[in-house]
Amino acid sequence: MRLIQILPLVALTALVVPVHAQDRGPQVAEERPVPEAGPEGILGLLPANAVSEHVLQTEEGPLPYTATAGTLELRGQDGKVTAKIFYTAYRAKDRAADRPITFAFNGGPGAASAYLHLGLVGPKILPFEGANSDGSHPVLKDNPQSWLAFTDLVLIDPVGTGWSRGINEEAAGRFYGVQQDAESMAKTIALYVQENGLIAAPKYLLGESYGGFRAAKVAVALKNSQNMIASGIIMVSPLLEGRFIFGADDDPLSAALQLPSLAAAYMERQGRFEPQAMADIERYAISGYLPKLALPPAPGSEADAFFGRIAELTGLSSERVARTRGFVGGVYAKEAGGPGNILSPYDAGHALPDAYPEAAYGQNDDPVLEGFTRAYGSAFASYARSELGFRTQMTYSLLNEDVNRRWEWNGGRGAGTRAIASVSNDLRDLLSVIPSFRLMVAHGYSDILTPYGMSRYVLDHLPPTLSKDRTTLKVYRGGHMFYTRDAERAAMYGDAKVFYQSSPSD
Missing domain, CATH: 3.40.50.1820 (Alpha/Beta hydrolase fold, catalytic domain)
Incomplete structure (x- = not known):
């Protein structure tokens, strides 16, 4: 599967x-x-x-x-x-x-x-x-x-x-x-x-x-x-x-289609997931997030507001979102779970201890694929x-x-x-x-x-x-x-x- x-x-x-x-x-x-x-x-x-x-x-x-x-x-x-x-x-x-x-x-x-x-x-x-x-x-x-x-x-x-x-x-x-x-x-x-x-x-x-x-x-x-x-x-x-899934990491449409799942996983980790909240996030992903990624970078306070909004939705810091220009899919599993934790792409609603917290990128066995499902x-x-x-x-x-x-x-x-x-x-x-x-x-x-x-x-x-x-x-x-x-x-x-x-x- x-x-x-x-x-x-x-x-x-x-x-x-x-x-x-x-x-x-x-x-x-x-x-x-x-x-x-x-x-x-x-x-x-x-x-x-x-x-x-x-x-x-x-x-x-x-x-x-x-x-x-x-x-x-x-x-x-x-x-x-x-x-x-x-x-x-x-x-x-x-x-x-x-x-x-x-x-x-x-x-x-x-x-x-x-x-x-x-x-x-x-x-x-x-x-x-x-x-x-x-x-x-x-x-x-x-x-x-x-x-x-x-x-x-x-x-x-x-x-x-x-x-x-x-x-x-x-x-x-x-x-x-x-x-x-x-x-x-x-x-x-x-x-x-x-x-x-x-x-x-x-x-x-x-x-x-x-x-x-x-x-x-x-x-x-x-x-x-x-x-x-x-x-x-x-x-x-x-x-x-x-x-x-396998295309470029900076494809705006792919990122926008993934954003609701990133937000849903963050809400799960916080114990506040509500299916009713997803409709607003899905609309924002297409009408707000996608255009911002597709257009040239916004200036000053406008950019800060955009990065802050993505941080609120995903649990990443505004600074980390800014460094990716809002394309957060590649860093989410390694960093959105908090210091010393790792998320599984298969289910990002749960954080587990990262076996390699000092690494700049994810090296951990997948907690789901290489974990309990075996x-x-x-x-x-x-x-x-x-x-x-x-x-x-x-x-x-x-x-x-x-x-x-x-x-x-x-x-x-x-x-x-x-x-x-x-x-x-x-x-x-x-x-x-x-x-x-x-x-x-x-x-x-x-x-x-x-x-x-x-x-x-x-x-x-x-x-x-x-x-x-x-x-x-x-x-x-x-x-x-x-x-x-x-x-x-x-x-x-x-x-x-x-x-x-x-x-x-x-």
């Missing part, structure tokens, strides 16, 4: 397990020896699919479901296996023919799906509270807001993440790029749909961070390469326009083994930074290629040629890495004939992973449920 900052055709044999009584708890696939690496190399460590039966307690009552933890094979033009894609599927028993199915993935590039899986949509969640507030005592619990209540789920790990691997390093590298990745994910989805007889089911995509960007590209690839039409996309904290990886590996019956000695790769370093954005790997990455046209085309297609975008107020203002700008600049009643932006308290807050996860569950149950004409 990550935008890392610099910043499944042959399904394996399934083991079917009979349903046990509800009070017996989940039935797990029986223990079996872990396979030795064979002719397939690293892929030989992946076991057969594990199938188990469970019951989810929902607001409407008990929901029996089948869980499958397994892999799908991707093959090259010569018919040989090039990669195996790990996925976890949750399918309601006695499902209606029109029940939606949602394919979910995280971002990075290089992140596995455990973030969304154990953080937002799956039948189990990993709370970060009490003894586990820092991730050191991970204990899963039932998720009362699992999206399984209104959609089947298939969570997918792209090659190089989770337990998805290429046949070798050279083969894996061929998947590390925007278009290659989109085509492989579209193929994986098509294989699962065909293998499970789900062609008539409404198909949705859910992606977080780069995964939101990926979802738009995959929807286009599904349509053009697999002849399969997506009904909609849900994006969590997405990257939509690379120019806003527990998602070990927690998922344990859950897959003990409750889903998927037993392997392969390491579960939650966040593969080598994938990120090797990623091809637009035929290259430099900052310039990231800066021109965009899905605006993809969204326009999908909305245009699929009349029933809908889009929901969700953000946290205190996420200063992919600020909600940037997504609002993209949605606001879609032609009204395409966007009216078909696109929506939801903003919640918290950061990039606002769903780690119970109240915000529950709020998004309610909004997502309405999204799935509505139609463009409602």
Whole structure:
């Protein structure tokens, strides 16, 4: 699920397990020896699919479901296996023919799906509270807001993440790029749909961070390469326009679109956040802040008043704001938290001690990305083994930074290629040629890495004939992973449920 900052055709044999009584708890696939690496190399460590039966307690009552933890094979033009894609599927028993199915993935590039899986949509969640507030005592619990209540789920790990691997390093590298990745994910989805007889089911995509960007590209690839039409996309904290995130530090528009998130994070740190206050800040960002940045520097007292206003909104000193001429995004995480503290771009609403307070720029591991969220990886590996019956000695790769370093954005790997990455046209085309297609975008107020203002700008600049009643932006308290807050996860569950149950004409 990550935008890392610099910043499944042959399904394996399934083991079917009979349903046990509800009070017996989940039935797990029986223990079996872990396979030795064979002719397939690293892929030989992946076991057969594990199938188990469970019951989810929902607001409407008990929901029996089948869980499958397994892999799908991707093959090259010569018919040989090039990669195996790990996925976890949750399918309601006695499902209606029109029940939606949602394919979910995280971002990075290089992140596995455990973030969304154990953080937002799956039948189990990993709370970060009490003894586990820092991730050191991970204990899963039932998720009362699992999206399984209104959609089947298939969570997918792209090659190089989770337990998805290429046949070798050279083969894996061929998947590390925007278009290659989109085509492989579209193929994986098509294989699962065909293998499970789900062609008539409404198909949705859910992606977080780069995964939101990926979802738009995959929807286009599904349509053009697999002849399969997506009904909609849900994006969590997405990257939509690379120019806003990877572009020049002194771009006035990017700075203005980020300012509301900087202000929201400051209010969170002070314990005085009010959603109602954001409307005035959003207006000021565009009508007051943006023109000041775009025009030549103002003289004397006018400049002092401008810098003072930005200081009031962000918690930075007026002097520091003046030295940046108001472009404060680059210094905010290092300096806005107060002396000796550091902020995470993923959630700037909380300050933590800076490991390098003497450094002039940020050197600290990210408190969120390299902190408590790492527990998602070990927690998922344990859950897959003990409750889903998927037993392997392969390491579960939650966040593969080598994938990120090797990623091809637009035929290259430099900052310039990231800066021109965009899905605006993809969204326009999908909305245009699929009349029933809908889009929901969700953000946290205190996420200063992919600020909600940037997504609002993209949605606001879609032609009204395409966007009216078909696109929506939801903003919640918290950061990039606002769903780690119970109240915000529950709020998004309610909004997502309405999204799935509505139609463009409602």
